[in-house]
Amino acid sequence: MKNVLVISGHTDLNDSVANKTILEELEKSLESKEIRYLDKLYPDFKVDRAKEQELLVKSDIIMFVFPLFWFNAPSIIQRYLEEVFTHGFSHGSTGDKLKGKKVIVSITSGAEESAYIKENNDSKIDDFLIPLKTTCAFTGMKFLGYVFTGGVSYQNRINAEKIEEIKEKAKLHAKKLIDMI
DSSP: OOOEEEEEOOSOGGGOSHHHHHHHHHHHHOSSEEEEEHHHHOTTSOOOHHHHHHHHHHOSEEEEEEEOBTTBOOHHHHHHHHHHSOBTTTBSTTOOTTTTOEEEEEEEOSSOGGGGSGGGSSOOHHHHTHHHHHHHHHHTOEEEEEEEEOOOOGGGOSSHHHHHHHHHHHHHHHHHHHHHO
């Protein structure tokens, strides 16, 4: 079984339905995994570089799981990359520790998927992945792809039926992630 490192970048999973459900499904379904809840581990943004680098080295697949915030990954994901993907570790003449590792990205959005089609917006969802894809190329990791689910907004939580719809979308999302592994 492949060792999967799941990096959750939601800023507050206590107030999430979709990402919380996705992570619960991954927890139940993946045998050899480590899930890092950045919101709980590093609420002060002081990332434990040594620990995170150790876990990255042990992993075969790295999965970033986050909601799209203002057309970008949440700031804790950026902070994680800044602190952990350092010269001599992830890049540079001796920075080959991530080379060959595979990356999968899980993205959710409050807006419907149709908002991220080029005809409806100046950008499409692939455009927002350019920084992560470039990071993969720069560090020698292989980008396997992504799963994107829209329409899981806080505003849609108006009753139990709508919350259940979000959970079902999230379970399908998680299944697609698992199938990518």
